[in-house]
Amino acid sequence: MSTVPDLLYSDVEDDLRAAVRAVLADRCGPAAVLGRIETAEPYDPALWRVLAGELGLAGLLVPEKLGGQGASAREAAVVLEELGGAVAPVPFLGSAVLATTALLGCGTAEAATAALLGRLAAGEVTAALAVPLSAAPGGTFPSAVRADAGGRLTGAVTSVADALTAGVLVVPALGPQGPGLYEVAAAEAVVGRPVSFDLTRPLADLRLDGARGRLLAGGDAAAAALERALLTGAGLLASEQVGVAQWCLDGTVEYLGERRQFGRVVGSFQALKHRLADVWLDVVSARAAARNAAGVLAASPYDPAEAALAVAVAQAYVSPVAVRAAEEAVQLHGGIGMTWEHPLHLYLKRAKADEIALGTAGRHRAALAGLVGLPAAG
């Protein structure tokens, strides 16, 4: 039996959380987010500059020798809890987690790759991993994009997260030698803007028509790098979902503690208190599952089997919890929860989109069936 990692927060992690929270409180309040989601610039570049430049979040997972912070999945998870709690429109998950993990998995011996990671860490540019946000770990290598022998890429990838602001795309493509991961300048792609369900993480549709790509890794190495990125993304997404759920719970407790009907604070009605107690218990449990996933992903040496299991458990558990917390928040807020003016809908939309992102709970349960030896019927 493997031992459970440290599920608490270290002093360093608490400090990091406080720093991120202070920036978000200052620059990413509900009014600011609501005010920009329908503009041409739904992402907040000024906020990202502060988070990336002053706090170094862009290079959190990049080793120090490449210009990053050399931190682990544990710290990235704490950042995601805070970003989720603010539904912050910044490309941390897509660039600093998914694309960065994919690039690190390609090997940094090549100078161009090391330099790219350095630019990402410095916040000079962001990158996006060119897969649909709904892509789950454990799948087959994507075939939406084909590469020719000269490294020219052709194909279309829809519903990519954090690609609208990206300068660089990390593109999985099938070439003459099989799977490959390619670096492509975003300017080489035609970027479409579909209407996204989650307004604070707008999607992009990418079309490549003979785009010039640089091969980052090929064959099994490419497949492994992509899998590691998706697994890391799914595991850390659980922490974002905890942040979303905690915000929904806190806001609802606060509201029910003030709202009066029938001559009483409605939070004194047992029927409502019990629902909030259940949400609280769900969130407390979700936090343990998310911390476990982050801890196992951060463990050295990395244990792929334990990581796959911890991530599947976290996603299978936390995704529905975040959705339930947001849905309960809408119901318990009554009419105000149905308005555009109140920010709650942003959290419901994020929670529901996150439920689909990087594999649904059902997909992760199906993966678990294989991982823990509980085979399906027949």
Next chain:
Amino acid sequence: MRAAVRELLAGWDPATTEPGEFLRARFDAGLAWVHYPVGLGGLGAPRSEQAAVDAELAAAGAPGNDPRRIGIGLGMAAPTILAYGTPEQKARFLRPLWTGEEVWCQLFSEPGAGSDLAGLRTRAVRDGDEWVVDGQKVWTSSAHTARWAILIARTDPDVPKHRGITYFVCDMTDPGVEVRPLRQITGEAEFNEVFLTGVRIPDAHRLGEVGDGWRVAQATLMNERVAIGGGASVPRESGMVGPVAATWRERPELRTPELHDRLLRLWVDSEVARLTAERVRQQMAAGTPGPEGSGLKLSLARLNQQLSGLELELLGEQGLRYGDWTMVRPRSVDFYGRDAGYRYLRAKGNSIEGGTSEILRNIVAERVLGLPAEPRNDKDAAWKDLPR
């Protein structure tokens, strides 16, 4: 700590020492519960060091005190005596309690006072240096084997209910104590009804001040919930999910897609409950306990019920049968030594005993989330004037 263990083993060889004698020596060496004070079975050490002591002594073949048999004493009576007992009470009661020579039970719940425990009506009337107790208690495990009981009784009916209660240690061999088995949903009788008629308790066996029994009882109940929800680190698939997963693996002919989906959901919930309990343990070990522990019992009750229900369905035809309805007196509750039907029925009690899930949700909502209590009319009126 190591040295104390070595010294104990050197002085009392587990292979040749009578188990009771060894346990008394272990208590006197301060290795019974290391976080207790010196002289009362402990060394004033951090609670986290107990596990290492237990492991080392077990490895040396030392006898245990069969904690399941004396759970009420260890989990509830002892911490309350430690917190509120006089020096004489601590010296008299804790040692035989820990060694198992004296079994304890808890006389709290009454037929008319379950969730509303403070409404209890068992009376204790002062008579010189003694108290005379009359009333009826229920759901008392171990009453038929117990030497002592922790008891709460009403000593002042003229004040509001929470303020008129006093906490006692009751001698279960008193001729006024009558214990009757309470047959339960599983067919057996783990618990008892206890009838108290003119039971005499010396005032020296009162725990805490007269009228302060409710506060003393809170310490007991807090420890009960910790005992029910807590425990040591456990491996994956511990608890009720284990037998269901084993049946799934061993009996492919029973599998259906619908059961598979439910099993995986509950497997995930069980693993997350395990991780949550582990996180609570880590918080305790770090000296930063959080409110998370309050939720463990809620989770485990639901899981035990859903998993055992699923297990019966999975078993199909076999689930139509039951091991044995014979009225017996089990020595302790053993979920896993019995069949799935027993687990299903016994688990129904998990959301009732030690605080119903409804009461626990109130506690979470009010004490953790800070939501206001329901308006009540029974808190300030004298107990004797309450409507009933």
